[in-house]
Amino acid sequence: MTPPSPRHCLVTGANRGLGLEFVRQLLDRGDRVVATCRQPGRANALNQLTGEYPGRLHVLPLDVAEPKSQAELVRELPLVLGDDARLDLLVNNAGVLHSGERFGKVAAATLDDSLRTNATGPFLLTQSLAPLLADGGKVANLSSELGSIAGKDAFRTPSYSISKAALNMATVLLARALAERGIVVVALHPGWVQTDMGGSGAEVAPEDSAAALLRVIDRAGDGDSGRFLDRHGAPLPW
């Protein structure tokens, strides 16, 4: 069930791409948003939105791959939300795709960075934020069909694919851990989206993808927790 507005939402990697679009649409529908990014001082689009939605958007620093940065966010969040407020929605959106990897040349540092940003980062962040999540709240993990083990037919984007498959497992584990509080956790594939990551030749505009994903998140109930869904709400093979 979707709680009545205004909801409190947190989006990671919110300075550009899909993250920025999530923030725009959540603000537009009346929610209160904590938008996190690595360098708030350089997040021009976000900082402009802060002026357009006074008191409803807070921009905080977060590098999802850094446990220290996560700990600082967890400390700071109650000051921004208010002591009694809880997060109704956490969007683990930040992600990285290192392109150009070839078999025989995959570097440990690239694999490590991908895992920390795309899998262990969102897992640990959700674990740390769990006490601040509202009962009945939702966690959306931005996964990818490239992380589908069943769909893998070529050696392509190995670090990204391994990390998104790990994020899918993290999604299921978090869904089980948070089930008793009615918190729904889903892994979502946004489509091939026109962002810096997807490129200009991609199929879907970020505003359309974010709008579709928000509809899927709104509709998601207890029975959907731990599922891997596309932006139309259809299940994807693990």
Ligand code: NAP
């Ligand atoms: P994008 O345009 O490349 O933006 C990525 C965002 O993640 C940026 O805000 C970036 O911040 C942030 N980020 C990267 N590493 C971070 C870190 N360590 N800590 C905090 N923020 C970090 O990508 P996008 O297309 O919007 O992708 C959003 C999500 O959708 C990702 O999880 C991606 O894997 C997933 N996805 C995208 C597509 C697609 O076609 N675009 C398809 C499937 C899944 P900086 O500006 O600081 O780098």
